[in-house]
Amino acid sequence: MDMIAYCGLDCETCPAFTAYLDDDQELREKTALEWQKAHDPGIRPEDINCTGCKGSGIKFSWCLNGCPIRKCALEREVVTCGHCSEYPCDTVRFMIDSVPEARERLDSIAGA
Numbered sequence: 001m002d003m004i005a006y007c008g009l010d011c012e013t014c015p016a017f018t019a020y021l022d023d024d025q026e027l028r029e030k031t032a033l034e035w036q037k038a039h040d041p042g043i044r045p046e047d048i049n050c051t052g053c054k055g056s057g058i059k060f061s062w063c064l065n066g067c068p069i070r071k072c073a074l075e076r077e078v079v080t081c082g083h084c085s086e087y088p089c090d091t092v093r094f095m096i097d098s099v100p101e102a103r104e105r106l107d108s109i110a111g112a
């Protein structure tokens with residue numbers, strides 16, 4: 001469960017994790033362009049580095065400082081949102097409504 005983010009994303013399949021692991025500058029540049037369009041025009045290739053949502057280590061800045069799901073799950077000390085008695089709450093809903101794999105993973109943990 002270490003590489004499954006609190007929100008249900010699989011960090012092992014995230015380009016920020018792969019770019020960090022493989023020190024892949026081409027992937028950083030490609031991902032920065034995609035995430036600029038999808039999320040934030042200020043994202044730079046050097047921002048595309050992450051060791052995953054959990055534990056210590058370098059993290060993509062939004063996941064570290066901006067993500068309300070991660071913040072809440074850390075406060076509640078749950079393994080994932082699927083382990084939380086409030087699941088599915090309004091905070092996690094934007095993720096599970098937009099990423100079906102995340103919902104499936106968390107639903108299966110929650111036994112829904």
Ligand code: SF4
Pocket residue numbers: 005009010011012014015016017050051052053054059060063
């Ligand atoms: S925590 Fe890191 S590896 Fe996981 S989804 Fe966010 S950016 Fe990707």
Ligand code: SF4
Pocket residue numbers: 068069072073076078080081082084085086087088089090091092
């Ligand atoms: S309250 Fe919602 S966001 Fe917070 S840990 Fe529980 S399910 Fe996740």
